[in-house]
Amino acid sequence: MAKEHPILETQDLTIRFGGHVAVDGVSASFERGSLTAIVGPNGAGKTTYFNLISGQLSATSGAVLLNGEAITRMSVPERTDRGIGRAFQLTNLFPTLSVRENVRLVAQAKARKGFDLFSVAESHVELLERADHVLAEVRLIDKAEQTVAALPHGDQRKLEVALLIALGSQVLMFDEPTAGMSVDEVPVILDLIRKLKSDMDRTILLVEHKMDVIRSLADRIIVLHNGALVADGEPADVIALPVVQEAYLGKVPEPSETAEAPEVA
Amino acid sequence: MLTRLLSGDTPRSGLLTALLLIVLISLAFAPFLFPGIRSLETAARICIFIVLVASYDLLLGYAGIVSFAHTMFFGIGAYGTALALSTTGPGYGALIWGTAAGAVVAAVFALAIGLFSLRVKAIFFAMVMLAVASAFAVFVSQMSWLTGGEDGLNYKIPRELTPAFKLIDEKILGVRVNGKLLAYYLVFFVSAILFLVMLRIVNSPFGRTLKAVRDNAFRAEAIGYRVVWYRTTATILSAVMAALAGSLLAIWLRYTGPATTLSMEIMIDILLMVVIGGMGTLYGAVLGATLFILAQTYLQTLMGVAADATSAVPLFSTLVAPERWLLWLGVLFILSVYFFPSGIVGRLRAGRA
Numbered sequence: 001m002a003k004e005h006p007i008l009e010t011q012d013l014t015i016r017f018g019g020h021v022a023v024d025g026v027s028a029s030f031e032r033g034s035l036t037a038i039v040g041p042n043g044a045g046k047t048t049y050f051n052l053i054s055g056q057l058s059a060t061s062g063a064v065l066l067n068g069e070a071i072t073r074m075s076v077p078e079r080t081d082r083g084i085g086r087a088f089q090l091t092n093l094f095p096t097l098s099v100r101e102n103v104r105l106v107a108q109a110k111a112r113k114g115f116d117l118f119s120v121a122e123s124h125v126e127l128l129e130r131a132d133h134v135l136a137e138v139r140l141i142d143k144a145e146q147t148v149a150a151l152p153h154g155d156q157r158k159l160e161v162a163l164l165i166a167l168g169s170q171v172l173m174f175d176e177p178t179a180g181m182s183v184d185e186v187p188v189i190l191d192l193i194r195k196l197k198s199d200m201d202r203t204i205l206l207v208e209h210k211m212d213v214i215r216s217l218a219d220r221i222i223v224l225h226n227g228a229l230v231a232d233g234e235p236a237d238v239i240a241l242p243v244v245q246e247a248y249l250g251k252v253p254e255p256s257e258t259a260e261a262p263e264v265a
Numbered sequence: 266m267l268t269r270l271l272s273g274d275t276p277r278s279g280l281l282t283a284l285l286l287i288v289l290i291s292l293a294f295a296p297f298l299f300p301g302i303r304s305l306e307t308a309a310r311i312c313i314f315i316v317l318v319a320s321y322d323l324l325l326g327y328a329g330i331v332s333f334a335h336t337m338f339f340g341i342g343a344y345g346t347a348l349a350l351s352t353t354g355p356g357y358g359a360l361i362w363g364t365a366a367g368a369v370v371a372a373v374f375a376l377a378i379g380l381f382s383l384r385v386k387a388i389f390f391a392m393v394m395l396a397v398a399s400a401f402a403v404f405v406s407q408m409s410w411l412t413g414g415e416d417g418l419n420y421k422i423p424r425e426l427t428p429a430f431k432l433i434d435e436k437i438l439g440v441r442v443n444g445k446l447l448a449y450y451l452v453f454f455v456s457a458i459l460f461l462v463m464l465r466i467v468n469s470p471f472g473r474t475l476k477a478v479r480d481n482a483f484r485a486e487a488i489g490y491r492v493v494w495y496r497t498t499a500t501i502l503s504a505v506m507a508a509l510a511g512s513l514l515a516i517w518l519r520y521t522g523p524a525t526t527l528s529m530e531i532m533i534d535i536l537l538m539v540v541i542g543g544m545g546t547l548y549g550a551v552l553g554a555t556l557f558i559l560a561q562t563y564l565q566t567l568m569g570v571a572a573d574a575t576s577a578v579p580l581f582s583t584l585v586a587p588e589r590w591l592l593w594l595g596v597l598f599i600l601s602v603y604f605f606p607s608g609i610v611g612r613l614r615a616g617r618a
Contacts, residue, residue, distance in 0.1 A: 056487075104473075118466070120465070167489075
């Protein structure tokens with residue numbers, strides 16, 4: 001038997017937009033049950049790297065492997081079926097539907113019932129139960145009947161995480177899950193992510209700016225800079241690197257190195 | 266039982282329930298409640314348009330797809346039945362296979378259009394559909410050896426569905442029980458069944474997914490739904506329902522021509538009926554179609570009465586002169602869209618909460 005593949009791997013992954021190389025030959029592999037933080041200044045290509053893995057963008061060259069199988073040319077729903085779950089940086093939900101319906105739709109997709117034309121949706125009790133179970137987990141069950149557009153921002157972020165939990169993918173990708181949340185809401189989200197990691201043996205990729213969040217969650221940090229992977233390792237080692245110090249701890253970067261101002265964590 | 270029949274999608278508003286019941290009872294007993302040829306024609310037209318408008322709502326209100334080619338599918342159904350009846354004579358076999366062929370052709374067209382053009386942006390899709398529909402209308406009017414061109418087709422339908430056929434000699438409640446009455450009830454019951462089927466579809470897991478695709482296609486993909494297939498299937502279902510409505514019209518009128526099925530005016534009427542009734546609520550199709558067709562049919566008469574009654578008042582009587590009925594119909598639409606932006610059903614349901 002061949003040696004076991006890492007659950008997710010990117011090989012020399014590259015995308016060009018015209019002359020601009022947004023992600024530049026990134027090779028990294030992710031082990032089952034690990035939580036990797038992906039950091040870097042704004043415009044470093046973190047979200048683009050995510051989009052290449054989950055399929056919203058198609059790579060110019062290189063490969064994405066899931067359990068050793070190339071998924072580089074697959075569509076977004078195919079990748080979702082195979083076990084890649086993605087939450088988005090900007091809240092990206094079904095705004096006119098209820099909170100419960102948002103989660104129910106995910107459970108329905110997972111149960112592959114979307115093309116069932118002649119049963120009443122509400123009669124699939126197991127999907128409703130699944131939705132309520134997840135909503136209880138993210139503490140949104142009291143708001144299950146509300147329309148998503150009417151939810152406060154923090155609750156929308158929670159729902160974003162709820163959709164990912166309901167999807168139950170092998171690989172979970174969070175893009176700044178705590179962005180724009182109030183201080184007292186952040187721990188709720190972090191607990192959920194921590195729980196996902198410990199309970200369910202999932203592989204988690206996390207784009208995050210807040211260093212304290214990264215320190216408390218990550219097993220490993222990858223640093224992207226101008227689309228290229230510049231550092232990869234244990235959190236303590238990576239945080240000590242000069243490039244990270246520049247981007248996160250306020251040291252002035254050399255003008256030639258970054259076009260945009262680095263984000264202050 | 267009733268909830269089951271409505272697929273759990275009850276009107277959820279007292280007033281709406283009352284209005285829908287009035288429409289249902291009026292249509293169910295139309296031949297007895299409103300005797301006369303004209304009112305029966307109106308009632309049948311309402312039944313057929315409820316199906317047609319609901320099928321358009323399936324596309325526009327549920328799947329969020331803007332198409333201006335709905336009359337094409339309506340026409341395909343009508344011409345399917347018409348051609349079968351005019352070429353092979355007035356038999357039930359011809360009626361059934363013509364209708365089935367119309368539905369199949371509509372489905373194939375919808376599949377092709379869906380796969381080719383649903384990937385493009387909504388506005389381009391709408392334009393492509395407009396072009397296809399216009400080309401189809403021209404095509405039908407040019408193929409006069411087959412379709413009768415602008416004159417359309419006149420044909421016979423099975424005798425049991427014509428006024429010449431008498432089921433019983435006595436009148437019931439003063440109404441002749443003849444083939445026309447049977448034809449009306451054929452239209453009524455088939456329309457009712459098709460409406461209930463669509464109500465089931467929009468409340469099925471598939472219908473719910475359509476709403477998700479309408480709300481956020483990008484996210485629907487990211488949770489595993491293949492959006493193009495959902496949109497294509499919705500287009501096909503909507504096209505088949507429109508074609509069946511067209512077949513009903515062909516049977517009812519015993520005539521099929523471009524003006525009754527393919528014209529752009531009908532497309533605009535459908536659009537207005539959906540918007541007035543309320544998008545994304547099939548019940549909106551019922552109220553929209555009923556009100557619109559009643560206004561279209563009786564506003565002129567009503568205004569004639571008003572003009573006569575007010576002939577002493579100079580300006581007012583000119584304003585309500587019967588030939589100005591289109592102006593007033595337009596005013597009614599503007600007012601209804603202004604005051605009920607979410608349609609009558611949307612307004613009634615919101616009012617309850």
